[in-house]
Amino acid sequence: MLLIHCPYCEEERPELEFRHAGEAHVARPVEITAESDEAFEGYFFIRANPRGIAYERWRHIHGCGRFFNAVRDTVSDRFFATYKAGRKKPDAAKFAGAATGGKDKR
Amino acid sequence: MRKYSVFAIAREALRGHKGWPAQWSSPEPKASYDVVIVGAGGHGLATAYYLASEYGITNIAVLDKGWLGGGNTGRNTTIIRSNYLYDESAGIYNHAMKLWDGLSQELNYNVMYSPRGVMMLAHNVHDVQVFKRHIHANRLNGVDNQWLSPEAAKAFCPPLNIAGNARYPIMGAALQRRGGTARHDAVAWGYARGAAARGVDIIQNCEVTGIRRGADGAVAGVETARGFIGASKVGVVAAGHSTVLMDMAGVRMPLESYPLQALVSEPVKPCFPCVVMSNTVHAYISQSDKGELVIGAGTDQYTSYSQTGGLHIIQHTLDAICEMFPMFTRMKMLRSWGGIVDVTPDRSPILAKTPVKGLYVNCGWGTGGFKATPGSGHVFAHTIARDEPHPINAPFTLERFRTGRLIDEAAAAAVAH
Numbered sequence: 001m002l003l004i005h006c007p008y009c010e011e012e013r014p015e016l017e018f019r020h021a022g023e024a025h026v027a028r029p030v031e032i033t034a035e036s037d038e039a040f041e042g043y044f045f046i047r048a049n050p051r052g053i054a055y056e057r058w059r060h061i062h063g064c065g066r067f068f069n070a071v072r073d074t075v076s077d078r079f080f081a082t083y084k085a086g087r088k089k090p091d092a093a094k095f096a097g098a099a100t101g102g103k104d105k106r
Numbered sequence: 107m108r109k110y111s112v113f114a115i116a117r118e119a120l121r122g123h124k125g126w127p128a129q130w131s132s133p134e135p136k137a138s139y140d141v142v143i144v145g146a147g148g149h150g151l152a153t154a155y156y157l158a159s160e161y162g163i164t165n166i167a168v169l170d171k172g173w174l175g176g177g178n179t180g181r182n183t184t185i186i187r188s189n190y191l192y193d194e195s196a197g198i199y200n201h202a203m204k205l206w207d208g209l210s211q212e213l214n215y216n217v218m219y220s221p222r223g224v225m226m227l228a229h230n231v232h233d234v235q236v237f238k239r240h241i242h243a244n245r246l247n248g249v250d251n252q253w254l255s256p257e258a259a260k261a262f263c264p265p266l267n268i269a270g271n272a273r274y275p276i277m278g279a280a281l282q283r284r285g286g287t288a289r290h291d292a293v294a295w296g297y298a299r300g301a302a303a304r305g306v307d308i309i310q311n312c313e314v315t316g317i318r319r320g321a322d323g324a325v326a327g328v329e330t331a332r333g334f335i336g337a338s339k340v341g342v343v344a345a346g347h348s349t350v351l352m353d354m355a356g357v358r359m360p361l362e363s364y365p366l367q368a369l370v371s372e373p374v375k376p377c378f379p380c381v382v383m384s385n386t387v388h389a390y391i392s393q394s395d396k397g398e399l400v401i402g403a404g405t406d407q408y409t410s411y412s413q414t415g416g417l418h419i420i421q422h423t424l425d426a427i428c429e430m431f432p433m434f435t436r437m438k439m440l441r442s443w444g445g446i447v448d449v450t451p452d453r454s455p456i457l458a459k460t461p462v463k464g465l466y467v468n469c470g471w472g473t474g475g476f477k478a479t480p481g482s483g484h485v486f487a488h489t490i491a492r493d494e495p496h497p498i499n500a501p502f503t504l505e506r507f508r509t510g511r512l513i514d515e516a517a518a519a520a521v522a523h
């Protein structure tokens with residue numbers, strides 16, 4: 001079971017308190033009906049699914065209830081950082097040395 | 107290839123079994139092939155086998171980064187069924203079902219296909235409605251599936267606890283009698299042996315690290331741990347690693363990779379007559395011919411390539427198994443493991459041409475592709491050989507996520523296995 005640091009509660013809690021909520025930093029188009037089929041596919045269905053450094057959303061569903069973002073190595077499952085929603089995405093280069101997996105692909 | 111037969115066994119018995127040849131060779135890779143298949147799982151090996159046996163293409167290499175059958179093929183709980191909701195699914199899973207029937211004879215290799223019946227448990231009103239809908243849809247497609255009352259379910263599987271106060275009450279079940287199991291390793295080995303006998307090179311410990319494209323954009327070959335291997339046709343059949351491989355050719359995929367775990371118990375005498383699945387509580391169970399209970403869990407919630415998952419996932423599954431089959435509460439578990447499954451948004455696979463000329467992909471089988479192995483290999487071989495899909499896999503395109511023509515088994519809720 002993963003141990004996850006909630007940036008709002010500011011403590012490490014067991015994975016059971018959290019819900020994984022998919023890839024992070026996927027912005028919903030402001031005018032979704034105006035999107036081309038291709039752009040909509042990219043937003044809705046295509047995922048980076050990286051082997052290595054991943055940016056993902058989590059929700060502290062059985063705690064504070066809030067969404068936040070995390071950077072995790074999908075090969076070792078080790079977390080590098082968690083940060084509040086709306087914060088800028090940390091640069092992957094910062095973690096590249098510590099990652100065991102493939103290169104970051106975004 | 108030496109044919110396996112009762113005479114071969116008798117002859118070898120007299121010679122102390124010293125004359126059995128290797129089932130396949132381990133050749134050095136050639137500089138180029140007509141077709142390179144990436145991934146020596148069941149689907150990749152079956153593709154090579156049918157390319158050779160049905161389409162006369164034998165200058166093929168199947169490359170794997172590990173050992174053949176060491177991916178999800180060798181890690182799955184081997185449940186075979188075809189009672190999915192949609193017509194497209196009926197087409198492909200039933201195609202596989204027909205091939206399972208004669209597969210041991212076709213391959214001259216005992217894949218231990220055992221159509222002992224697969225029973226899917228309904229625990230709530232929603233399950234009952236969904237299963238009955240499936241049963242009606244299946245019947246229209248000529249796929250066998252029948253509704254059982256709780257009493258009939260217990261008659262079919264006596265260890266089942268149908269008491270009214272059960273933690274996960276049994277409100278009935280859907281039974282596909284033609285469903286069952288097969289020996290996963292034997293499926294990989296049988297196809298590997300059959301393909302190798304027809305001239306296919308199976309090259310293990312040979313990771314593909316790049317896909318090279320020519321000036322015209324078409325596939326030119328693959329970079330591997332053992333050097334460049336040329337090929338004008340490359341089929342990617344890499345399950346959980348499909349995103350990684352398709353990225354090498356610049357094709358972004360609608361896939362996410364999750365850990366999926368399974369475990370086996372100590373072996374005991376035959377006590378469990380069929381396969382039982384519960385999608386609602388994520389518990390899948392059958393008994394192998396060795397006597398072990400083979401138990402599958404649900405996926406972990408996060409994406410990962412680690413081939414391990416959380417212990418709480420299998421604990422939850424065992425809780426459910428013990429509730430539903432109280433006689434197993436004192437069984438000891440021997441081993442557990444994980445595989446990485448590639449999940450599409452609609453939970454249906456992708457078997458298709460790609461925007462890159464000469465590049466084909468067979469992926470997205472997620473938690474439930476073992477059952478489709480023969481059918482998948484068969485129609486994917488057609489797709490590669492003819493450069494156009496077989497009518498059965500024509501709907502399973504990559505473009506469906508753009509056009510909206512999904513085959514939404516996810517929404518149909520017949521999830522997993």
Ligand SMILES: Cc1cc2nc3c(=O)[nH]c(=O)nc-3n(C[C@H](O)[C@H](O)[C@H](O)COP(=O)(O)OP(=O)(O)OC[C@H]3O[C@@H](n4cnc5c(N)ncnc54)[C@H](O)[C@@H]3O)c2cc1C
Nearest residue numbers: 145147148149171177178179182183185314445475476477
């Ligand atoms: C625990 C578990 C239980 C399951 N239970 C069932 C079930 O009951 N019924 C069912 O129908 N399905 C089940 N499945 C799903 C099923 O196992 C898969 O859908 C199916 O086996 C996929 O077969 P494959 O040949 O496509 O993939 P795999 O057998 O995974 O083969 C892919 C191969 O690609 C290789 N590869 C990856 N990257 C590279 C690279 N860069 N270079 C070279 N080679 C590479 C891998 O080493 C691997 O051998 C289960 C899966 C798991 C993990």
Ligand SMILES: [Zn+2]
Nearest residue numbers: 006009060064
């Ligand atoms: Zn919190």
